[in-house]
Amino acid sequence: MPNMSLKKVTMPEQDPNVRNKNFNEVALGYTKEQAMEEATRCLNCKHKPCVSGCPVNVPIPEFIKEVAAGNFEKAYELITSENNLPAICGRVCPQENQCEGVCVRGIKGEPVGIGRLERFVADYHMQHAEKKSVQITKNGIKIAVVGGGPAGLTCAGDLAKLGYDVTIFEALHALGGVLMYGIPEFRLPKALVEKEIETIVDLGVKINKNVVVGRSITIDELFEEGYKAVFVGSGAGLPKFMGIEGESLNGVYAANEFLTRVNLMKAYDFPNNPTPVKVGKKVAVIGGGNVAMDAARTAKRLGAEEVYIIYRRGEEELPARKEEIHHAKEEGIIFKLLANPKKIHGENGWVKAIECVEMALGEPDESGRRRPVEVEGSNFIMDMDTVIIAIGQSPNPLIRQTTPGLDTHKWGGIIVEEETMHTSKQNVYAGGDVVTGAATVILAMGAGKKAAKAIHEKIQSTMNA
Amino acid sequence: MYKILKKEKLNEAVELMVVHAPFVARSCQPGQFIILRADEKGERIPLTIADYDREKETVTIIYQIVGYSTQLLSSKQEGDTIPDFVGPLGKPSDLKKHKRVLGIGGGVGAAPLYPQIRKLHEMGVAVDVILGGRSKEFIILDKEFEAICDKVYYATDDGTKGKKGFVTDVLNELLNEGKEYDEIIAIGPLVMMKAVVGITKPKNIKTAVSLNPIMIDGTGMCGGCRVTVGGETKFACVDGPDFDGLLVDFDECMRRQGMYKEEEHSCRIGLGGK
Ligand SMILES: Cc1cc2nc3c(=O)[nH]c(=O)nc-3n(C[C@H](O)[C@H](O)[C@H](O)COP(=O)(O)OP(=O)(O)OC[C@H]3O[C@@H](n4cnc5c(N)ncnc54)[C@H](O)[C@@H]3O)c2cc1C
Ligand SMILES: Cc1cc2nc3c(=O)[nH]c(=O)nc-3n(C[C@H](O)[C@H](O)[C@H](O)COP(=O)(O)OP(=O)(O)OC[C@H]3O[C@@H](n4cnc5c(N)ncnc54)[C@H](O)[C@@H]3O)c2cc1C
Ligand code: SF4
Ligand code: SF4
Ligand code: FES
Ligand SMILES: [Mg+2]
Numbered sequence: 001m002p003n004m005s006l007k008k009v010t011m012p013e014q015d016p017n018v019r020n021k022n023f024n025e026v027a028l029g030y031t032k033e034q035a036m037e038e039a040t041r042c043l044n045c046k047h048k049p050c051v052s053g054c055p056v057n058v059p060i061p062e063f064i065k066e067v068a069a070g071n072f073e074k075a076y077e078l079i080t081s082e083n084n085l086p087a088i089c090g091r092v093c094p095q096e097n098q099c100e101g102v103c104v105r106g107i108k109g110e111p112v113g114i115g116r117l118e119r120f121v122a123d124y125h126m127q128h129a130e131k132k133s134v135q136i137t138k139n140g141i142k143i144a145v146v147g148g149g150p151a152g153l154t155c156a157g158d159l160a161k162l163g164y165d166v167t168i169f170e171a172l173h174a175l176g177g178v179l180m181y182g183i184p185e186f187r188l189p190k191a192l193v194e195k196e197i198e199t200i201v202d203l204g205v206k207i208n209k210n211v212v213v214g215r216s217i218t219i220d221e222l223f224e225e226g227y228k229a230v231f232v233g234s235g236a237g238l239p240k241f242m243g244i245e246g247e248s249l250n251g252v253y254a255a256n257e258f259l260t261r262v263n264l265m266k267a268y269d270f271p272n273n274p275t276p277v278k279v280g281k282k283v284a285v286i287g288g289g290n291v292a293m294d295a296a297r298t299a300k301r302l303g304a305e306e307v308y309i310i311y312r313r314g315e316e317e318l319p320a321r322k323e324e325i326h327h328a329k330e331e332g333i334i335f336k337l338l339a340n341p342k343k344i345h346g347e348n349g350w351v352k353a354i355e356c357v358e359m360a361l362g363e364p365d366e367s368g369r370r371r372p373v374e375v376e377g378s379n380f381i382m383d384m385d386t387v388i389i390a391i392g393q394s395p396n397p398l399i400r401q402t403t404p405g406l407d408t409h410k411w412g413g414i415i416v417e418e419e420t421m422h423t424s425k426q427n428v429y430a431g432g433d434v435v436t437g438a439a440t441v442i443l444a445m446g447a448g449k450k451a452a453k454a455i456h457e458k459i460q461s462t463m464n465a
Numbered sequence: 466m467y468k469i470l471k472k473e474k475l476n477e478a479v480e481l482m483v484v485h486a487p488f489v490a491r492s493c494q495p496g497q498f499i500i501l502r503a504d505e506k507g508e509r510i511p512l513t514i515a516d517y518d519r520e521k522e523t524v525t526i527i528y529q530i531v532g533y534s535t536q537l538l539s540s541k542q543e544g545d546t547i548p549d550f551v552g553p554l555g556k557p558s559d560l561k562k563h564k565r566v567l568g569i570g571g572g573v574g575a576a577p578l579y580p581q582i583r584k585l586h587e588m589g590v591a592v593d594v595i596l597g598g599r600s601k602e603f604i605i606l607d608k609e610f611e612a613i614c615d616k617v618y619y620a621t622d623d624g625t626k627g628k629k630g631f632v633t634d635v636l637n638e639l640l641n642e643g644k645e646y647d648e649i650i651a652i653g654p655l656v657m658m659k660a661v662v663g664i665t666k667p668k669n670i671k672t673a674v675s676l677n678p679i680m681i682d683g684t685g686m687c688g689g690c691r692v693t694v695g696g697e698t699k700f701a702c703v704d705g706p707d708f709d710g711l712l713v714d715f716d717e718c719m720r721r722q723g724m725y726k727e728e729e730h731s732c733r734i735g736l737g738g739k
Contacts, residue, residue, distance in 0.1 A: 171551065171682070171684050172551075172682065172684075173502060173509075173548070173549040173551070181686075208488075209549070209551075210488070210549050210550060210551035211488050211551070212551060212552070212554065212684055215492070215497075215552070215553055215554060216488040216489065216491070216492065216551075216552065216553065217488065217491070217492070237684070237685070237686040238685055238686065239686070239687070239688040241688070241691075241698060247698070248691060248693060248698065248717055248721065250720060250721060250723075250724045251724075253688075253689075254687060254688035254689070256686055256687045256688060257681065257687035257688055257689040260681055260682065260686070260687050261681065265508070265509070265681070266506070270728065271728075272506070273506045274506065274507065274508045274533050274534060275508045275509075275681075276725045276728035276729070278724065278725070278728070349720040396684065396685050396686065397685075397703075398684070398685065398703065
């Protein structure tokens with residue numbers, strides 16, 4: 001008889017007023033007992049709606065059944081048959097729109113805590129399992145992967161398992177992409193990201209850090225060096241600005257810079273780590289997505305007294321995950337909705353205040369969301385020391401500028417055939433944010449998987465021909 | 466890991482290193498730079514590629530010890546390694562086959578200037594250069610420049626080499642004498658580049674400058690290196706570092722460069738003093 005409780009087993013969390021002063025993880029994870037109890041809420045549905053909601057088709061009811069029985073290692077094997085980075089996905093997947101969004105238990109009450117269970121299994125494995133050396137028969141065929149974010153890592157891992165000789169070329173000094181430089185420590189501990197990446201590297205993937213493809217070596221040159229296919233997973237790392245007056249004042253950051261300083265360079269531990277970051281008493285974060293929530297919660301932890309989220313639409317339209325909005329509010333972030341920045345005022349070259357105009361919601365636009373319109377004459381000014389702009393990112397132009405024959409959309413995204421992730425250039429594949437624009441970790445991983453499969457099929461067919 | 470094959474002291478504050486960095490050496494061009502981390506926790510700091518050897522797969526950097534990270538770099542010896550060394554970054558300089566070009570190098574700015582002037586020389590362009598520094602000891606690469614330039618002029622604050630005064634004093638003299646240049650390339654502290662443009666802009670002489678804003682990734686990802694050129698926002702690490710000096714907002718650059726003055730200071734006393 002399944003556990004018919006309408007609510008998920010609660011996951012312990014740090015108290016909001018404690019955690020908003022430290023960088024330790026907010027959610028503490030299930031114990032064995034809690035996980036086993038939550039697992040008994042799964043109905044093991046025949047038609048598995050949850051699996052179709054997962055972009056990488058994790059065998060959800062099957063792994064949950066093993067959790068319920070206490071066979072955690074078996075559960076781990078089942079998850080990792082489809083998902084190379086379960087500890088990460090269990091933490092940052094927008095489950096409410098994916099697996100959990102279509103879970104039958106969600107019709108009446110809360111869905112099964114699939115993400116929490118996935119996280120538990122991955123963490124349990126990391127703590128308990130001994131490293132197994134994997135035996136893979138190498139086929140000697142070289143494949144290059146550009147970018148070590150979730151898309152590139154997944155593609156590399158899948159191809160390595162099939163015996164390919166895979167090399168990842170990564171521009172930064174660390175792998176992980178946004179997982180390392182964007183998503184904060186308190187949501188996704190970096191030691192854990194490193195460990196999860198290690199399992200992919202252990203498959204025999206070669207890593208070339210500090211290589212900027214397009215500058216250090218071009219895609220055409222990679223083919224000259226004997227790579228048979230190239231997967232581009234270079235992400236959408238180019239920050240957008242608003243184009244308003246005052247954006248170049250000292251104290252104005254793009255969220256990417258602010259988060260990179262704090263996460264990748266560990267500026268929260270300055271001067272022990274020598275990269276500095278500046279946060280004043282009053283901080284305005286512009287935007288309403290995950291990036292904005294992360295920047296705001298980070299600013300709070302760095303000691304800001306008042307942190308505002310300034311967003312031009314309403315609460316309903318906030319694009320961030322519900323859980324993150326909830327956490328942000330608990331931690332004391334102030335939401336200034338239906339407000340649009342017009343100008344950043346300065347004094348002696350530093351941010352002094354932000355001027356906004358109030359917005360009202362009009363008719364629905366192309367995206368189906370109600371279009372915000374300015375309320376004339378409603379300008380207001382709030383004193384600020386720091387302004388962080390988190391209104392979106394687009395793909396970096398470097399690769400398209402240095403790769404003849406690679407077609408892109410006007411906004412910069414690489415154009416691919418949906419089934420294979422093949423681009424307009426022979427034997428070049430692409431996936432993740434560089435194709436879709438800023439999206440999610442799991443979609444990037446799904447794209448990497450699809451491309452790996454297509455690359456393998458293409459190479460096999462040419463070998464058999 | 467990137468091995469330091471050679472280290473040399475050029476003067477009390479400036480040093481040169483030759484580093485084994487195959488991915489940088491294979492394709493770098495004058496005007497480009499690298500970013501390194503001197504240790505595993507290190508800041509990412511940009512330095513111009515002063516020279517390279519494609520066959521030996523090496524890159525030469527010349528740096529002035531000004532704070533924590535350059536001091537940490539300086540503590541490394543021949544045979545040691547640098548954990549991270551990425552490049553080439555930035556756009557190669559747009560060097561045209563002019564008749565005559567004047568290079569102006571202030572202090573350690575002579576280092577990034579050198580590969581550009583040498584390339585112009587190889588292209589058959591006649592080049593003059595003005596080198597400036599606090600005193601004689603702070604002039605670097607003078608021998609190297611003299612080997613390829615028609616004329617090398619000097620300016621030092623104390624008059625120990627060449628004219629007593631600034632590089633701009635020499636520039637004014639040359640222009641007043643009626644010397645004509647198709648382009649001027651000025652690299653040095655922002656105040657110097659601003660002063661040069663103060664002279665060349667009214668005369669409408671094409672002037673290239675190399676901007677050095679605070680950088681992190683160097684790939685166009687963080688937006689921290691933004692500068693205003695001709696009223697537009699540019700990212701110096703991908704759109705530059707060379708820009709049309711006549712269009713640069715130098716005051717904004719100077720202001721942004723000083724954004725971490727306090728922290729850099731505390732970092733220096735806190736850690737650099739040992
Ligand atoms: C602050 C923030 C919070 C987020 N929160 C969530 C969340 O909670 N849940 C979620 O699902 N998604 C979230 N996302 C989105 C998610 O992180 C991305 O969709 C995902 O990381 C995209 O993966 P990717 O592999 O395509 O690209 P990235 O993760 O961007 O990785 C690209 C990699 O390629 C490298 N690269 C770029 N150009 C080159 C080059 N020329 N040569 C070599 N290497 C290069 C980059 O350095 C980087 O390492 C968040 C994003 C941000 C910024
Ligand atoms: C494209 C470019 C090329 C450069 N080439 C050279 C070169 O060939 N030789 C050389 O000696 N110097 C060069 N610089 C400057 C060099 O990067 C700085 O001197 C160095 O980062 C100082 O670090 P620090 O920790 O020792 O000093 P700090 O005390 O931290 O800083 C001293 C000053 O250096 C600047 N600075 C600090 N951090 C950075 C950073 N991350 N990026 C850029 N500037 C910073 C600031 O103006 C600061 O006030 C270049 C800078 C750029 C942007
Ligand atoms: S990978 Fe993401 S969507 Fe798939 S089951 Fe896990 S948490 Fe759900
Ligand atoms: S839909 Fe929900 S209850 Fe049904 S199998 Fe999936 S997780 Fe279990
Ligand atoms: S240094 Fe980050 S965008 Fe230029
Ligand atoms: Mg420094």
